[in-house]
Amino acid sequence: MQEKILLRNKIRTLKRQFTQAQLDELSLSVERKVISNQRIINADIILMYYSLSDEVNTHSLIDNLLSQGKKILLPYVIDEENIEIREYNGPYDLIQGAYGIMEPTGNSYCNIEDIDVALIPGMSFDKDKNRLGRGKGYYDRFLKKIPKTYKIGVCFEFQKQDNIPTGKYDVRMDEII
Template identity: 50%
Template sequence: MLKSELRRLIREKKGQFTQQQLCELSLPIVGRIKPMLKDAKTIVAYYSLPDEVDTHGFIDQLLADGKTVYLPKVISNEEMVLCRYTGAESLSLGAFGIMEPVGRQIAADEVIDAVLVPGMAFDGDGNRLGRGKGYYDRFLKSLSHPRPQLIGVCFDFQKVDMVPTASTDVRVDVVV
């Protein structure tokens, strides 16, 4: 199956759920992620779109737990950077209608312990299908050592047998 066909199929599946149902389906997923981040100090998360696993409350909980949280901010057609999240008031509407942080950019030497990675689909080998722009793959390839734990975040219906891949794609370590 081509990447475009798989994206279409997943969009159709997502469309079968109401916003409320997706929020309810998000709760156990977030519950499975939380213990994975117990020892993490610095986490890259994402401020979810309406059709993604809802991370809004979870990000605030991470902040309340004393974690340092960074969110992506798109700065060009090719690049996203990480900016510090300090609360919902530190967000503004950014590229592609995504709420993005307006805080300070991550320091070049800051160690990232874990990255929550959204996707359209994931397979059992950690292969990920994104939305097609390549932002996350470029970002994930740029991470320095030690490499953080990459946690793919999706609904169960987004888990598929095989995600078509290219040499530019980056695998995640675990899919939740």
Template identity: 50%
Template sequence: MLKKKLREEIRRRKRQFTREQLRERSLPIVARLLAHPRIREAETVLLYYSLPDEVDTHNMADELLRQGKTVLLPVVMPRCGMQLRRYEGRGSMREDEFHILEPTGKPFTDYAQISVAVIPGMSFDARGNRLGRGKGYYDRFLKQLPHTYKIGVCFDFQRLEQVPVGANDIPMDEVVS
């Protein structure tokens, strides 16, 4: 119940900003991510293709691709969790039934190559605990990436003193906001 109330509070905070304001607030966060040593050194990066209320990663995906990195994006498979696919540019994206843009490339399964993962969340705390959207897709998937350095990403107003943690929740190694 506490998680549900926290999600409602974060959604309320997000609604105080227009899409354009959230895009503007995303710019310094993305700049910090692109300058991050783990991302600069990585050959393969798991990223997310942002929803309108998340830190905007669309240009970051293009920049990482331009740098010659392998950029992976998740695709939610309702019956079997998440699947990763290679991002090959904006032209390789399609809109699903929920109006979410997803990559159309072949599934990527060589998880050992993923050295860094950039993960969105509704909220994070100082210990790297993450509050997701409530479906558990990322937590179930991240169990398959124990070797991967996990960077949580959010706006400053999404950071909380403490996020409730369940047995299946996977903490981040670091949070960038």
């Protein structure tokens, strides 16, 4: 969809106006919101994402929540269309996978319907909690398998839009942080 491509380009341009230090600084306030979110506080099993440098930084957040005794899951890419989920046990068992994303090395986590909360990165989110991702449909294909999981969209404030273009496969979030 052409409109999605245009919006992704717009967001990329916005991101380039920030230095890495500024993005990391902005990440701290998002991190605080996640830590104090009631759904996160109550959750036992959380699907997170291991951030790339231009995304809201989740690295210390992941270890923080792990040290609180929560089960932390991370996605890994299995092919051009699909992600699966693995349990995260600590920074030592991460290995770089597709798209340069760090992924756990262990066995697949099969009880995906038990995931209480999923933290989902996005290029943009809108007022109706629609999500624009990076354009491969990975999360849309995965999230339709866990309709009961509470989905929290995560991005920087400047990435949020009033309305974003959507298609029939786009899975809406329950909350945007």
